[in-house]
Amino acid sequence: xxxxxxxxxxxxxxxxxxxxxxxxxxxxxxxxxxxxxxxxxxxxxxxxxxxxxxxxxxxxxxxxxxxxxxxxxxxxxxxxxxxxxxxxxxxxxxxxxxxxxxxxxxxxxxxxxxxxxxxxxxxxxxxxxxxxxxxxxxxxxxxxxxxxxxxxxxxxxxxxxxxxxxxxxxxxxxxxxxxxxxxxxxxxxxxxxxxxxxxxxxxxxxxxxxxxxxxxxxxxxxxxxxxxxxxxxxxxxxxxxxxxxxxxxxxxxxxxxxxxxxxxxxxxxxxxxxxxxxxxxxxxxxxxxxxxxxxxxxxxxxxxxxxxxxxxxxxxx
Amino acid sequence: xxxxxxxxxxxxxxxxxxxxxxxxxxxxxxxxxxxxxxxxxxxxxxxxxxxxxxxxxxxxxxxxxxxxxxxxxxxxxxxxxxxxxxxxxxxxxxxxxxxxxxxxxxxxxxxxxxxxxxxxxxxxxxxxxxxxxxxxxxxxxxxxxxxxxxxxxxxxxxxxxxxxxxxxxxxxxxxxxxxxxxxxxxxxxxxxxxxxxxxxxxxxxxxxxxxxxxxxxxxxxxxxxxxxxxxxxxxxxxxxxxxxxxxxxxxxxxxxxxxxxxxxxxxxxxxxxxxxxxxxxxxxxxxxxxxxxxxxxxxxxxxxxxxxxxxxxxxxxxxxxxxxxxxxxxxxxxxxxxxxxxxxxxxxxxxxxxxxxxxxxxxxxxxxxxxxxxxxxxxxxxxxxxxxxxxxxxxxxxxxxxxxxxxxxxxxxxxxxxxxxxxxxxxxxxxxxxxxxxxxxxxxxxxxxxxxxxxxxxxxxxxxxxxxxxxxxxxxxxxxxxxxxxxxxxxxxxxxxxxxxx
Numbered sequence: 135x136x137x138x139x140x141x142x143x144x145x146x147x148x149x150x151x152x153x154x155x156x157x158x159x160x161x162x163x164x165x166x167x168x169x170x171x172x173x174x175x176x177x178x179x180x181x182x183x184x185x186x187x188x189x190x191x192x193x194x195x196x197x198x199x200x201x202x203x204x205x206x207x208x209x210x211x212x213x214x215x216x217x218x219x220x221x222x223x224x225x226x227x228x229x230x231x232x233x234x235x236x237x238x239x240x241x242x243x244x245x246x247x248x249x250x251x252x253x254x255x256x257x258x259x260x261x262x263x264x265x266x267x268x269x270x271x272x273x274x275x276x277x278x279x280x281x282x283x284x285x286x287x288x289x290x291x292x293x294x295x296x297x298x299x300x301x302x303x304x305x306x307x308x309x310x311x312x313x314x315x316x317x318x319x320x321x322x323x324x325x326x327x328x329x330x331x332x333x334x335x336x337x338x339x340x341x342x343x344x345x346x347x348x349x350x351x352x353x354x355x356x357x358x359x360x361x362x363x364x365x366x367x368x369x370x371x372x373x374x375x376x377x378x379x380x381x382x383x384x385x386x387x388x389x390x391x392x393x394x395x396x397x398x399x400x401x402x403x404x405x406x407x408x409x410x411x412x413x414x415x416x417x418x419x420x421x422x423x424x425x426x427x428x429x430x431x432x433x434x435x436x437x438x439x440x441x442x443x444x445x446x447x448x449x450x451x
Numbered sequence: 452x453x454x455x456x457x458x459x460x461x462x463x464x465x466x467x468x469x470x471x472x473x474x475x476x477x478x479x480x481x482x483x484x485x486x487x488x489x490x491x492x493x494x495x496x497x498x499x500x501x502x503x504x505x506x507x508x509x510x511x512x513x514x515x516x517x518x519x520x521x522x523x524x525x526x527x528x529x530x531x532x533x534x535x536x537x538x539x540x541x542x543x544x545x546x547x548x549x550x551x552x553x554x555x556x557x558x559x560x561x562x563x564x565x566x567x568x569x570x571x572x573x574x575x576x577x578x579x580x581x582x583x584x585x586x587x588x589x590x591x592x593x594x595x596x597x598x599x600x601x602x603x604x605x606x607x608x609x610x611x612x613x614x615x616x617x618x619x620x621x622x623x624x625x626x627x628x629x630x631x632x633x634x635x636x637x638x639x640x641x642x643x644x645x646x647x648x649x650x651x652x653x654x655x656x657x658x659x660x661x662x663x664x665x666x667x668x669x670x671x672x673x674x675x676x677x678x679x680x681x682x683x684x685x686x687x688x689x690x691x692x693x694x695x696x697x698x699x700x701x702x703x704x705x706x707x708x709x710x711x712x713x714x715x716x717x718x719x720x721x722x723x724x725x726x727x728x729x730x731x732x733x734x735x736x737x738x739x740x741x742x743x744x745x746x747x748x749x750x751x752x753x754x755x756x757x758x759x760x761x762x763x764x765x766x767x768x769x770x771x772x773x774x775x776x777x778x779x780x781x782x783x784x785x786x787x788x789x790x791x792x793x794x795x796x797x798x799x800x801x802x803x804x805x806x807x808x809x810x811x812x813x814x815x816x817x818x819x820x821x822x823x824x825x826x827x828x829x830x831x832x833x834x835x836x837x838x839x840x841x842x843x844x845x846x847x848x849x850x851x852x853x854x855x856x857x858x859x860x861x862x863x864x865x866x867x868x869x870x871x872x873x874x875x876x877x878x879x880x881x882x883x884x885x886x887x888x889x890x891x892x893x894x895x896x897x898x899x900x901x902x903x904x905x906x907x908x909x910x911x912x913x914x915x916x917x918x919x920x921x922x923x924x925x926x927x928x929x930x931x932x933x934x935x936x937x938x939x940x941x942x943x944x945x946x947x948x949x950x951x952x953x
Contacts, residue, residue, distance in 0.1 A: 313815035324793040332805040333773035
């Protein structure tokens with residue numbers, strides 16, 4: 135517990151440092167416009183990162199999230215193009231997200247196939263469906279209200295997606311850290327056999343998480359479509375790695391059982407501020423990505439270095 | 452002939468527990484040396500010390516009269532020491548020949564398959580058996596896999612072969628074949644250390660027998676000079692002062708659990724017994740007697756295939772831990788790390804886990820104050836020593852972890868408490884505390900089943916003792932009249948010499 139708290143403390147210190155450096159480098163950084171822009175550019179990923187935190191603490195992985203985002207967005211675009219009302223298309227796109235999650239859950243929970251394998255397969259399959267629906271052309275004739283949701287402010291200058299992120303972040307924090315469900319997520323991830331032995335409904339918990347992952351990913355896909363005002367077959371391609379990076383950087387163990395929602399949220403802020411700061415310095419996207427990769431390796435190494443250090447000290451004594 | 456291995460005054464402790472205490476053993480080439488002792492006598496630690504897995508705290512090991520140290524298993528292997536175990540370690544997808552030569556690092560890079568197979572066949576022939584070297588290990592029987600393991604050891608010029616319970620999973624016919632292999636190795640000058648719970652095997656096979664108890668060397672004698680009775684007496688003999696005092700039974704005479712002809716294919720059969728409210732029934736027996744499997748069946752983890760279970764007169768079919776819990780059954784596992792506790796989680800969270808519903812309000816919101824209050828009550832009642840109730844249980848001592856596990860299941864308010872090895876690996880003080888907790892529960896009317904390999908514990912706690920061997924209940928004793936020797940004799944006896952309940 136102490137180690138976790140200090141990990142979050144470390145993340146918080148790093149975040150303050152990045153904010154300070156960015157503010158010192160660029161007068162624009164701290165302006166409301168830039169801060170909103172900073173969130174806006176990655177808002178879909180960070181919403182999905184919240185639910186990914188549940189998935190990984192539970193000892194699983196969901197690689198299909200970006201493909202679900204793509205499939206939901208493309209299905210929406212295709213339906214609108216066929217003349218369906220946009221409101222109904224939104225509902226159906228969310229239902230598709232539900233079905234994608236349920237499909238993953240069926241194989242992972244029902245047949246006991248590792249989630250790494252199942253969601254690797256569905257990552258490819260869902261993306262395939264998205265490309266079949268939209269092919270290589272873009273679809274962009276959405277109703278104005280839909281585009282406005284993605285591009286205009288909902289509360290003052292703050293757009294819908296950011297409001298949703300804030301609400302979801304609070305909900306995710308409360309569910310994970312304060313409810314019986316959250317407690318089950320931790321114990322199942324920490325030791326599945328103990329959880330089963332204690333009478334926990336392990337399969338139901340896992341199924342719910344994968345379904346939630348599907349629905350939230352579909353929602354994120356729709357928000358993405360609204361923000362850019364268009365969909366294409368390759369929309370959100372590769373996002374799963376960015377999302378997983380944020381969660382791991384937040385101190386969630388890839389083996390499950392440890393990590394916190396506040397860690398993930400801090401890591402999200404760090405990644406966003408770092409990318410934004412580098413963009414303001416005109417550092418290219420590819421270098422930004424490289425820096426994030428190094429950061430991830432460091433974040434995994436720090437606990438190991440610390441543990442080795444403690445053990446060495448213990449041995450000397 | 453000079454001894455090939457000479458272990459002198461070897462000591463090894465873990466935490467505060469002395470697993471080996473100035474233990475000495477001499478192995479001579481061309482002899483089969485048997486090693487016997489109760490569960491927990493230190494046999495496993497001894498083997499691990501001989502094979503370089505553990506390093507002794509003190510004492511010396513001489514090979515061919517030269518002092519040696521084994522910093523790791525490779526060093527022991529170079530010195531010619533090899534071990535095979537009850538469960539053979541083979542690579543299932545590799546052939547017999549590949550398995551035999553897997554550890555040979557200085558073979559040519561290019562493999563001459565026909566030569567490799569010929570050499571493997573020759574190696575197996577040395578053991579006096581035949582086996583096709585190109586068969587995949589996965590297709591072999593357990594006994595044949597063992598043969599492959601032995602051949603691998605011999606191919607590495609092992610001069611000392613440790614066989615740890617090699618016969619435990621074998622049929623009579625396969626045991627005879629194994630004996631043949633052991634004898635042909637002996638005749639080729641290999642020193643064999645043979646460990647078995649089946650005492651009759653020792654008379655059939657060994658030249659010399661060493662008895663160990665509580666990590667100490669008790670005796671080494673030629674087999675011709677010992678009897679089963681004398682071996683058992685030496686295996687269990689303890690200072691009477693070390694025994695825990697008995698207390699009057701709290702048995703109410705009201706039956707809570709009635710099990711009839713419970714069976715699980717390949718595991719246990721014909722298991723019938725009753726437990727009354729307030730009664731403590733102990734299952735005694737050796738490791739592998741399938742006592743834990745009976746407990747897991749009653750808890751619904753690995754349900755039985757046949758037989759009936761009645762709780763308070765109601766017939767029940769238990770198929771999941773969840774259901775067992777709702778029937779008022781709690782199971783404290785022997786395996787704290789794998790099945791008992793989530794070590795990275797806090798004390799109170801572990802305690803309340805099976806009863807989360809009790810603490811959850813609207814939307815599943817947890818009443819953490821109530822969790823902490825209940826955990827605090829157990830902390831005082833069971834004397835759990837911890838800085839606070841949110842520290843990860845992995846940071847506690849074994850005894851305190853054991854108490855957290857008890858608290859976790861007592862919190863479910865069970866009518867029937869099954870406790871598997873309640874005091875394994877915990878110190879004497881914590882042990883006495885756990886015993887007192889179990890007695891108090893019995894006084895409150897809880898029916899208690901204790902599965903324990905610790906005979907003094909069984910003799911001090913049990914109202915009744917059921918002895919299991921090879922998946923069956925082979926006898927029953929009243930707790931106050933049983934002795935170490937009577938229980939042990941039943942637990943180790945060969946099937947055809949048993950006259951008790953079958």
